[in-house]
Amino acid sequence: MREYNVAIVGATGAVGETMREILASRDFPVNKLRLLASAASAGRRFSFKGEELGVESLNDDSFAGIDFALFSAGAAVSREYGPKAAVAGAVVIDNSSAFRMEPQVPLVVPEVNPQDVKSHQGIIANPNCSTIQMVVALKPLHDKYKLKRVVVSTYQAVSGSGKKAISELLEQARAQLGEVLEPEVYPYRIAFNVLPHIDIFMDGGYTKEEVKMIEETRKIMHLPKLAITATAARVPVANGHSESINVEFEEAVDIADIFRLLKSAPGIELVDEPAAERYPMPILATGKDTTMVGRIRRDDSVENGINLWVVSDNLRKGAALNAVQIAELLVTG
Amino acid sequence: MREYNVAIVGATGAVGETMREILASRDFPVNKLRLLASAASAGRRFSFKGEELGVESLNDDSFAGIDFALFSAGAAVSREYGPKAAVAGAVVIDNSSAFRMEPQVPLVVPEVNPQDVKSHQGIIANPNCSTIQMVVALKPLHDKYKLKRVVVSTYQAVSGSGKKAISELLEQARAQLGEVLEPEVYPYRIAFNVLPHIDIFMDGGYTKEEVKMIEETRKIMHLPKLAITATAARVPVANGHSESINVEFEEAVDIADIFRLLKSAPGIELVDEPAAERYPMPILATGKDTTMVGRIRRDDSVENGINLWVVSDNLRKGAALNAVQIAELLVTG
DSSP: OOOEEEEEETTTSHHHHHHHHHHHHTTOOEEEEEEEEOGGGTTOEEEETTEEEEEEEOOTTTTTTOSEEEEOSOHHHHHHHHHHHHHTTOEEEEOSSSSTTOTTSOBOOTTTOGGGGGGOSSEEEOOOHHHHHHHHHHHHHHHHHOEEEEEEEEEEOGGGGOHHHHHHHHHHHTOOTTSOOOOSSSSSOOTTOOBSOOSOBOGGGOBHHHHHHHHHHHHHHTOTTOEEEEEEEEOSOSSOEEEEEEEEESSOOOHHHHHHHHHTSTTEEEOOBGGGTBOOOHHHHTTOSSEEEEEEEEETTSTTEEEEEEEEOTTIIIIIHHHHHHHHHHHHO | OOOEEEEEETTTSHHHHHHHHHHHHTTOOEEEEEEEEOGGGTTOEEEETTEEEEEEEOOTTTTTTOSEEEEOSOHHHHHHHHHHHHHTTOEEEEOSSSSTTOTTSOBOOTTTOGGGGGGOSSEEEOOOHHHHHHHHHHHHHHHHHOEEEEEEEEEEOGGGGOHHHHHHHHHHHTOOTTSOOOOSSSSSOOTTOOBSOOSOBOGGGOBHHHHHHHHHHHHHTTOTTOEEEEEEEEOSOSSOEEEEEEEEESSOOOHHHHHHHHHTSTTEEEOOBGGGTBOOOHHHHTTOSSEEEEEEEEETTSTTEEEEEEEEOTTIIIIIHHHHHHHHHHHHO
16 A cells, blocks of 8 residues: 655644644554644654654655645645645645635545545645535435525634634633532533533424524514514623624615614623724623624625624623513513 | 612623623612522622612512513523512512513513513513514514514524532633633634624625635536525634525425435435434544534425535534545546
């Protein structure tokens, strides 16, 4: 069986280290593995199948004799060294966004479009992580039914931002992950986890929480036939509910008018200044009486559609404040 | 100005304590405040506007002379004592789910349907927390455009489950919230927070991460006009991306067939046993190669719609594993 010379560019990163581990665990036929990174990481040592390998500084000569160059060091590095590796004879498999939308670069998920690798001209792009898991799920359904519209809300982990982000989360949380704490309130650990399960399960697979949102909205708004579906998930946030809401309207919407309507509506605080990185978040909403609305966007996937991000303090507006406001109505009304 | 006698049922709970705080901070015209709870909590003392109040054990005589009884002690307590309080002359404002869907019980959000309080017969229901913030946001838009369809994905906080859940999260995480740790990777603290912001902001208010999911999916699936919209949020989970995906199909779907298709599809692990509390989660998916799919439900809000919950290890299938699989294709193909 033929073996191949493989280079990992960005070998000391979170993805790079996982690449090395997976090459080993899946017994990829590696003849020689070359670990490449910036000069700052050169000399660090890692083991691969029982062998110690030193990290080499990436340079123009790094790809001599390399069959596969796996890039995961950011788009700038890919743009500079990807073509060089291809010219040197390697097939570049690039994990960055550098080439993904280039028409001549195949963008491949093996379960979905394996045949596309055939047309490569030296570079093949690896899709964005959150895209991959989605298309793996959609593909078999599409084969039978043809997709018409997808509305997705991601709950993404910090590891997608690299090791430093993982450290940041862990340091901030000071979690002692080695210590077992039996969950009592939830069926599983909630710390560093997401539970797509709130209240009990009902017929049809919906949770009672989801059914509540559907039925109560209809009753409150006097819209007994409102078309509405909900997915409720628990996240490791102490206080403040966040909601990603995609809405279609009967009539044509004007986004500027949406902003105006929300800005002047009672109980709402418009928090929507992307350029200033201002948007609703639990740490902003906690202790506040307002319902914060932001991330307002036209949804071009459908007629008259928009997306909203809504955050509020669930102990206040979601419970106690609202009750007191009802009492106030009775007092002043 | 008239003042009122107010009772809080469930006064020692997370919601009950917030009710007390808000009654004070908003200067609700309280003559006498009565704190009611189970016998186990009787005798505990709390301050209200500088006065010390003892918690009393809830019983049939608790509501003599009470004008407003704010219930937040669970549906069973509301069912038993709510009607008694109403008969005793109090207006019950019930935070539980006990009466919300009763036709004669108004379900009220003051910004949305304030007029409905008028028809009460002693009991008014407070909607579910996650419902309230949503309808507050939707109401002004509906007034102008008429809602057609709502797709919502919540990221709910543990406080909705009460104090014990907050302790559970905090104990598990062992976070030292008093200690300031400056964020470096993100613009805001990620621990115990949700950031609706991944990668940079683009025109139209979308983030680059969201645009990537849209464009890359179209390219990978050879569907250049696929109608798709995305909202990407960062949650305090170390590893494993979760996605709530609502899909409409061109053709009529059979849910049993959806299960079968997913069960036999390459790369997918079907994790969907609600009765056994089995569904995809980051702590399950981490370290695995599969894309986990579960929470499969027909979406009755639209023709041919379903909801899915999809979780995968983003460092593996989302990055390194996929790259190696591409290499494998080249080797074996």
